[in-house]
Every structure is written in C-alpha cells, then in structure tokens.
Amino acid sequence: MCSSQELSLRNLLITISYDGSKFHGWQIQHNALTVQEVFQKALYSILNDKPDIKACSRTDSGVHAEMFCISTKISHPIPCIRLKAALNSHLPESVVVLDVKEVNDDFHARYNAKGKRYIYKVLNRCERDPFYTGRALHYRYDIDVELLNKASKSFIGTHDFTSFCTLDKREKGDFIRTIYDFNVKKTGDIVEFTVEGNGFLYNMVRIMVGTLLAINEGKIKPDAIPGIINAEARDMAGPTAPPQGLYLNKVFY
C-alpha cells in the first residue's frame, strides 16, 4: 500500500556531465570531495528536502563523465526546466546538468540502463599537452592503432570477464558481460579506445585498455586476448590503465 505522500512523488531522470579531475569519484566519501556530495548539496538546497538518489554507476577518482544519469523521487512541484537551471546555478563549473525529465515511477538509473559506452583517451606523443592535463593518459611509445584495433575485437561478445576485473566483494560473483563493440582510432595525437557493452565490472575498461597497451609494448601477444578471457584469472591480463583517460560517454536506456 502506498501512502498519499508516496503517490504524489515524481520520478526524475537527471543527466549530468563532470570533469572528474576535480573529484574523488562519484560516491560520497568522508574527507574527500565527490560529485555525489556537490550534487546532493545543490539538490537539497533547492528542494529543502533530502530524497534518495540512484546513480547509473560509480566512477572512480579522476574518471570523467560526458553523460552520467541519476534518478530520484521528489515531491516538490518545481518544473523540470527550472530545476535544471537552479541546479546549474548551485553546482560548481566542474559539474553541469544537461537534462531533467520526468520518467515512469518504476524507472531506476542503474537497473534500467541497457548499456554504456566508455571512451579511454590517450595522448600519444613525446611531450605532454597542457590542455590534456588530467584528461588523458600520457603515453610516449608509438601506438600501433591498426594492431590494437584488430586485437580489441576479441573482447566483443558475451564472456566471463573475471580476468578483466579488480576482484571486489561488491561484484557478488556474476562476471558475465556482453561487449557490443570495441574500436581504437587516432585523431591527431589522441588515441581513443571506445567500448560499448551491457555492463562493466569494476575497473574492466581500464584493464582492457591496459592489456591492449601491453600488447602494443610486446609484453602480451596480439592474439592472446581469447586465452586471457578463458583463463578467468586477473594476473593473466595487463595492468589497470590510470583513471584520468577514462570517460563514461553514454548511458543507454
């Protein structure tokens, strides 16, 4: 049975973007500034209420989001367009609200996500670039884009990705995910690793990229990925690439 209070709640889907270099990830932490903290503060100060907020995922410290989704049930009658403007006037420049809309009562930002796209950016030249500080991995060895693009295709499909997950009790044992697409391309000095899938394990994209870079360096063979997947052993894969290159690019509903 619903109380009259619950019946009058509006379920909102709020889409934001943030520069992760300014935060210690999404999720609230003690003694470290997170995106969730500044977002909640802005929301609560506008609504004068503290609704639960559900996020599409967590991002780690230094990881960016070009699109990140939150659902929350509020009783306040503020129109969506005004809530968007109010949030943007309360948020720091490193976070922006792109859209606010009402959704069905049973919508949940995490459970309703059908998939996500991540982009990992690598600055591939000798010198650093002041415009990519904290926004790309600086990698000095020449990247063989054709080789890595071909190798990346082995990730596509439905697999147990235990080898590409930092083991964590939060994952609760289901390591099967489906990767729809993976490609590697270079524009100027920037190499982008783009991956779409129905879901991602903890650190999965960063370990996939780290493995491809290990292939680039000759430390792992170009045709080794199917064997690494089959081994279901984290130590078979390459290192976890650092966070500053990772962007949550899109959430699919």
Add this chain to the structure above:
Amino acid sequence: MCSSQELSLRNLLITISYDGSKFHGWQIQHNALTVQEVFQKALYSILNDKPDIKACSRTDSGVHAEMFCISTKISHPIPCIRLKAALNSHLPESVVVLDVKEVNDDFHARYNAKGKRYIYKVLNRCERDPFYTGRALHYRYDIDVELLNKASKSFIGTHDFTSFCTLDKREKGDFIRTIYDFNVKKTGDIVEFTVEGNGFLYNMVRIMVGTLLAINEGKIKPDAIPGIINAEARDMAGPTAPPQGLYLNKVFY
C-alpha cells in the same frame, strides 16, 4: 665589434604551449603569475645564467597558446634535446616545451614572424561544459555560422584596423595589417573563428570576434564590416570578446 663572449653565444628558438587559464598572460607582472615568469625561472635554474628572452608576442590574461615562440642567446653548451627535457621537468603541467633548436644569430622570435594564426573557440549551447571551463566563450544564442563566415571575409586584405584595436601607446601609430584568411565553422557544440594575418593589433582578434557576434545578435548589420574598417573608429565595432576563447594557434616564420 663583438667580444669573444658574444661570438660564442648560441641563438635558440624555443617553441612552447600553455593553458592560459592558469596565468595572468605572458609578460612578467608584479604580484601575478605569468608564463614568462615560470619559463624564465625554469631556464635560469638550468643554465645558472639569465639570458634575455624575446617572445613572438604578448598574450593577455586567460589567453591560451598552442604554439608560442621564444628566442634567446645562451652561452651554455647543453644540447637542444637535453635543454627541452630539462625545461619540461622544471615547468608546471600548464606549460610545455615542444621544441628547441638553434637558429641563425640574427633570428628574433618577434621580428622574424611572417604571420600568425589565432583560433577563437565558442561553446554554443544552452548548458555550460565542464571540459571547456576557461577554454571557450560560453555563448547561448544560436550562432548563424554561414552568416558569420560570409561576413568574416570582409576582414581579408590589407586595411587600417584602427576600429579593431584597443588604443594603446604601445602600438605607436601603425594600424595597417594584412589578413590572409578568416573562417567560421562549427563542430559539435564548438564554433571556431580562425584568422591568419601578418600581424595583429592589441585585442584585434577579440574585437573582430565580438563584432561578428554582434552581427549574430542583429546589433550590427552583416554587411557593415567594410564601413567599420573605413571609419577608423573603435566605437563603430562590436565589443571585445572575453579572453578565455582565444588561442594563439601558430606562428609562421
């Protein structure tokens, strides 16, 4: 007559890039951090000497440089490639040395420049973008790219640009410059105003962009630019666009 000391000097051309949002412009100031200050400190600490440095131009507070050139005569025998690495290890992440090479004794970073290319970046959407904070003008009105691109062609040629200069005694009366090319194009949410010329007066690019944006807003007529040039009066042109959108993109020698 040259002393033996002067005869042994090497003339170096040093190419750098910097994120201007971290600095109060290029030129040394009291009580404000400038690019010249951090560059000189790095150079002097490596050479244990204080050579004069000549810059291709000044940039104002908040203006960026994708390519900025400095010439300096030093007596130290350090190889160019090692000086580049040493400077990069001494400089903050907001400044990078892209190249160091020896040039003819009479080369001067400013007087030998045959021309420059500037790009002015505008974020043209309703919401701000955390990844362009301090790196583009945020402009919410729809930009009519075709209209402004066509209007910008009136700048091309050799003209007296008094109307497009913040009057300043440093300019000493020569207001004639040649613009080789001007174009306006949009990629995603970013509109780029790209202009090449043999030289630029103080604030000239920012006033040209401000005038084009005034045309976009209907405050100045699309065909008014030739008349504004002929008037030789600053108050006929549009406002000075803010600094954070401006990038010195290339110096031609």
